[in-house]
Amino acid sequence: MDTIFFNGCIRTLDNSEKVAEAVGIENGRIVFVGTDKEAEAFSCKKRIDLKGRLMLPGFVDTHMHMLHYAFVERSVKLFDCTSVEEMLAAAKKRLEESKGQKLTWLYCRGWNEEHFDKPRYPHKDELDALSTEIPIIMVRVCGHVAVCNSCGLELLKKIPEFPEIEKEVDLDTGLLKENAVQFYSSVLEAPSQEEVEGYIRYSAKKLNECGFTGVQSDDLASLPGKNWRRIMASYKALDARGELSIRHYEQCLFERAEDAKAFIEEGYRTGQRGDHFTVGPMKLIQDGSLGARTAAMNEPYEDSPENTGIITFSQDELDDLFAFFDRHQMQAAVHCIGDRAMDMVIEAAAKSPYRKDNKKGRHGIVHCQITNPRILQGMKDQDLLAYIQPVFIDLDMNTVEPAIGAQRMDKVYAWKSMLDMGIHTSGGSDAPVVSFDAMENIYFAVTRKNISGQPQEGWIPSEKISVDEAVKLFTKNAAYASYTEDENGTIEVGKNADFVVLEKNIYEIDPDEIKATKVDMTVLGGEIVYEREVEE
Ligand SMILES: [Zn+2]
Incomplete structure (x- = not known):
């Protein structure tokens, strides 16, 4: 030995x-x-x-954005700001530090107006005061809302999809929502392969420090320029050189349907692999976020009576996508936070005529937050995986009920119920929205308290899970989600x-x-x- x-x-x-x-x-x-x-x-x-000491199988985070994590680490971080003025000062400081260097854009990430004394969004004019030549964007903590300056808006107006996303762009305030946020970074210059490899190495090392030996990461649309071919090439090159220090299962997200098609037409399939790099599921985003009130709900928001959130794909489009993925032996993982989004995915999975022939048909729902007994049963019946993020307890516990009202609180963030029903449930962090610390994530799942230890009895205490169940979210159950239960997840x-x-x-x-x-x-x-x- x-x-x-x-x-x-x-x-x-x-x-x-x-x-x-x-x-x-x-x-x-x-x-x-x-x-x-x-x-x-x-x-x-x-x-x-x-x-x-205690030894466990290596941890696996089943939904995060490791390239974007590295990118955010190098961008202007706004996570701790308590006012718009602080945000602007942080951006200004970086611009001054970068004088003389070639700066093609300035990316700032992580503000949350809920932490401000006077909650408000920044305004385009305030960003214009920083620069009218360098495109500046400030993305909210959720990643679904952002504000950019005038020259950033000019770039965005030039993309072919602009007519489709126009309603998500406020030209007066510079506010971008949903697809507009996603498309924004496609207009910026893409990092080189050397830089991308540097990002990957950086994140893998940080993950190793937190006990991770595996990650299921959504990266292909997560860097400026959205150059998915370069990102795939970077992972493969590192893997071929034996320099990938983590087992990586790529959740393949494309914003343009033609890119998703090109990916599959170029022969990529779920399960293709090198030593440590494997092509994972196709990733779709079906709705927005709770914080921005864009998660798709069946009934309007409690505090926004006209608003039921937004969806990306119509039911017909979603049905077609599921059938397409099933026909091409691709796994699918769909971002859904609201109940309407989940109902639509359950329906699409049920309708696909090819699912039974798909050997990679372990489709799943990423986040599954505003669930109810009917949705949980639907997930079970359609054998859909649940990719949950216990750390959202810390972020969301005080904002869920005001958003959706008390009558919809039955079986939300319902992880104990999912496990008891036998739904294949695995754990992740969605970093860099929040931290990927596995110890914190296990703590949140077990205690359902926030990071400061509140409330004493935990938020919705009936949904607390045991330490063993929480550990399995990040080990055994994670292996199932990537078809590696015969190789990983247990000792x-x-x-x-x-x-x-x-x-x-x-x-x-x-x-x-x-x-x-x-x-x-x-x-x-x-x-x-x-x-x-x-x-x-
Ligand atoms: Zn995500």
Whole structure:
């Protein structure tokens, strides 16, 4: 054997729920799981003492945007701003720092007027005061609303889709919504392949530091220029050189139907793979966000009585897309937050005549927030996966009821119900909207408290899940969502040697302490890709 980890509390998550003490690795795979005594009998090159710590299968985030995360890290971050003035000052500072460099655009991300003393959106004129030559955009935390300056608007007006998105652009205030936000970055200059590879490496390293050995990431439309071919080429090049430190399952999002078609016509199919990079599902966005009141609802919003949100695809279009994906052996994952959006996806999945012949037919709904008993049953009946983000508890707990009213609160963010019904439910973060820290995500799912520990009993406490259920969202269930349940997700002989070692045993400590628990080590294919420096 190459390596034996011993003296651990190794939760295998296999069907017998076995807890082992030692695990042996050869050529990147698990060849032994058992007791310390049994492990002594083997010869091996290296023995690593776990010192009694908890070892789990490596974590997988099943919905995030890792390229966009790296991009946002390098952009002007507005997440902590408490006023429009602060936002403008941050942008101005970056413009001044960048003087003399070639700056083709300025991208600012993360403002949330709900955190302002005087809640309001920024205005185009305020951005024009910063620059009339460099396109500037300030994207809200949700990613579905933004404000840009005049020269940014001029660029947007030139794209062929402008007539379709015109209603989502306010030329007076510079406010962009939904598709207009998405299309905006397609008018900006795309980063080079070298830069894209740099973004990927940066995010993969950060994910390793948080215990992740896998990620299901939505990237193809997430950088300026929207050059999906360059992004695919970057992932493949890194993978071919053995430089991808995370198993990556790409959720392939296209904003233009012709790009989605071109992708499939060029021969891409769910499941095609290199060592660590795999083509995942086609990703669609069917509605907006709750914060912007653009999530598609069957009945109007409580605080916006004329408004039922927006949809991207009509029922006919969605039916056609599902049939098209099924015919081409593609998995599909659809962003839906409102009940109307989910009803439409359930209907499209039910109607597709080719689903039964699709070997990659594990379609799913990403977010599934405003669910109800009928929708949960529909997801179960159509065998749709649920991709949930426990961290949204922290973001949304105080804003859901004012938005949709008390009568629609039955079975929203209903993760315990989903698991109890046998819906295949996996966990993600949707970073960079929020942080991808797995310990925080598990804490939110288990306690249903916000990051400050409120409310004491948790938000909708009947939907709390156990630590074990929460861990499985990010391991075993995540593997199912990417068709890798025979390779990843549990610690069993024959599977990849992907592990995370934690500072504390989160199965035994006070759940409130989970969020601050540190990742001590991350192992990918038997190689240590992250190790925390511990002072002895
Ligand atoms: Zn997302």
